[in-house]
Amino acid sequence: MSVSSLVQVQAVSKRFAPSVSIGERIAAWLGSPVETHIVHAVDGVSFDIRKGEVLGLVGESGCGKSTLGRIIAGIHPPSEGSALMDGKAVMGTGRTPLKTTTRIQMVFQDPFASLDPRVRIGDTISEGPLAHGFVGNGDAKAYVAKWLKAVGLPEEAAQRFPHQFSGGQRQRVAIARALAMQPDVLVCDEPVASLDVSIQAQIINLFLKLRRELDVTMLFISHDLGVVRHISDRVAIMYLGRIVEIGPTAAIYASPRHPYTRALLDSVPKLVTGSDELVTFKPIQGELPSPLSPPPGCHFHLRCPFAQERCKVDAPRLDGAAQAVSCHYPLS
Amino acid sequence: MDPTSPFARFWDEFRRNRVAVAALGVVLAIMLLALAAPLISPQDPYDLANLVLMDARRPPGHVGSKGFTHWLGTDAQGRDLLSAILYGLRISIQIGIIAGSIAFVLGATLGAFAAYFGGRIEALIMRIIDLQLSFPAILLALVLAALLGQGKWPLIAALVTAQYAYFARTAHGAASTERSKDYVDAALSTPLAARRVVFRHILPNCLPPLIVVATVQIANSIALEATLSFLGLGLPVTEPSLGMLIANGFQYMLSGRYWISIYPGVALIVLIVAINLVGDQVRDQINPRLRR
């Protein structure tokens, strides 16, 4: 595997501020204090995605992994920093910035929502390639058939509508739509989370096959540590808008260096196959703090059993070569 | 027909409401009659040469000098009322549908683009529309009809201006919901042009609520057109629409010649009530939460 980086995420932040109504503006102008509800979804995140790898992005709900995925896929512009594809920004600038590349495509979590219910499957798949001139009108049908075949669907599926398919089949369609744009990078946002276990296995196998055959690079976003372990070469752990640890999958699962990573891995229920085996969790204390007012210093210090005074004021930086960790007192 | 097609399912549910089915029958029958007016009406009410002043203001059932029976009587110019009503319906429905359609396209496009772009564009478009919605439609239409003068197109322009805002509001609401769905994000990540995302993906998914508004608004624009004509701001006297027929007969109401106003009025009411009944059922089916 080559180590040249294909996607560069550089100090990306994303803040969501609800629009201020005219009434609130007048109130503010008259001197009344206005409460700001700014959500820091992503907070100064930097990392690279290497050519040919599958990078897993793991975190609990509200940690900002989905928002980060959408920034890299060119759906949302970042508030600060930028996501680059081979050194060129994924999105343009301006008031309503547009995506400037077709080389990154996305697969979404819910295949019931990510396909337009009124458009036939074939048109859904061919729309992008036609608009960008990857295929002519005359060849569109064969092109669609080729990609349907690649994801394991029959050619006749092109004529049908999304509601005529099961969840697993729809996810195959969504994957075909992304692949038909011939991307170098696929951003997959929880692509198997809404599927049943047996269907989930089929889609994971499909991803493994596509990766072998098409050499596509992937950012695989998931909350499911088992799935990420199975499919990723490297994994990044996200907590409250920041990457807390990133490195080779096997190394991180074997010896996590960040206390949060360790706690997360300990929280996963394991299959009990021995009758005398006792199941003991070491649950993380407390809950995820609100991203409206993240704690100062290290975001994890409120729940961390190893937190010191320094963690409450000084935010650690992501540091280290192969297995980088953002912690003042990493586990060894 | 494919029993699972959305239309078949829609009709299957629709036909269970007998009132709505009857109303739909009435609407279709009136439209058919209006369309066929030149073929079935005994007289061409717009051809002044046909009008015999001697036959003016005759009661229903009177046999006129041309030898045919005026089943609904005649008006002050000696027009056969049945013919005048059929032709009047023709104009009213025509104007209602044309004005409604233009308002639909204009309003839906504005609303959907406002929702798609958001920010200041959205704020600007929607504030103008809110401002306009705070005035009664009749007032706007009156001012415009007075400014633009008489005739079919000025009238349509007035009606469109008075009505597009309702479509824009509805389209904006529906499009804002659709905008946040993943299939729009999928189109953005492809990426597809804004125009394409709005017209090909967002607007078709906003159709159900817009169709509900459309049925109500076509009935409203027919009523509005009648009101304007009644006030003398509609079409020229030589091409009487229903509103003008009512206005013409108004002065004879108290002298016992009720039919000149009443029959066109009944035709107008039946049409509007029927359209509204159909619209209610469509709305109930498309958005069950609004069911009363």
Added chain:
Amino acid sequence: MSALLEVSGLTTRFDTRAGLLKAVEDVSFSVAEGEIIGLVGESGSGKSVTGFSILGLVDPPGRIVSGSVKLNGRELVGLGHDALRSMRGREIAMVFQDPSATLNPVLTIGRQMRLAILAHERMSEQAASDRCIEVLATVGIPDAARRLENYPHQFSGGMRQRVAIAIALLNRPKLIICDEPTTALDVSIQAQILTEMKSLAARLGTAMIWISHDLATVSSVASRLLVMYAGRLIEAGPVADVLRSPRHPYARGLLNSLPGLAKPGHDLVQIPGSMPSLIDMPEGCAFRPRCGFADAACAAMPTLSASGPRSVRCHHPLGQLAEAGAPQS
């Protein structure tokens, strides 16, 4: 060990526009006092409808066609609305995946909890409040007395689920049916709740039916496992035994589908195809079209046959040590 709940031949169907939907077919099992059983299956397997049927919560167009549900020997199927209502909450309680299904957004949780107590028992408001505080503390809600005055939206997702569990515990029921109670929660919160539920059940002697699609979660709380497929029970037995050597090809396939057990980066052993429509089921064994071991015999519906503590509904059950490949004949 006496049976607390005895379900036999339970069959629940729904009359839909497209046809008769056979959600639950001939399901029989029992729950002993204090026992936690896991009911697993994929969506459409009938696991949730089974839970609803036990509580008499199946609404038209659904109906319990046949079978019986006995709680402490008392028949629940066919019981009137009021009798079911007074039984629910007091004898059997339910916890749902989405706690907002249980919580009323416009009442403080204290008020909701007091109402839940006073519906079944006469006591003073003060005594009821004390009970609420005690139960909230039991499920791990800090500062319970103050939290009573809060509304559901003031709680986080995990805390809301704890409140829902507290409400289920209020009247000290003998049995709690938990329908995917931790599915919507993050792993760290799920781990907290799983640990607490398990120790609660042990301490209070409450029996539970834990419904989930997640084998790992179920295996960490339950002692006995029931696996459902297309409306029927296809395998049952002690958790560790079933997971170590599943007898039904579907149960094995489900285990093989889990990425945690396979070698990273390698293809998972997948089950081909998808579950048949519950309206249009194949003749005989419902798993037949997806099963590698199916033959002519499978055209007839196999019975759920027991051997020792385990039972399986299959003509060709897998053997104790059978590797995927050879069917046991």
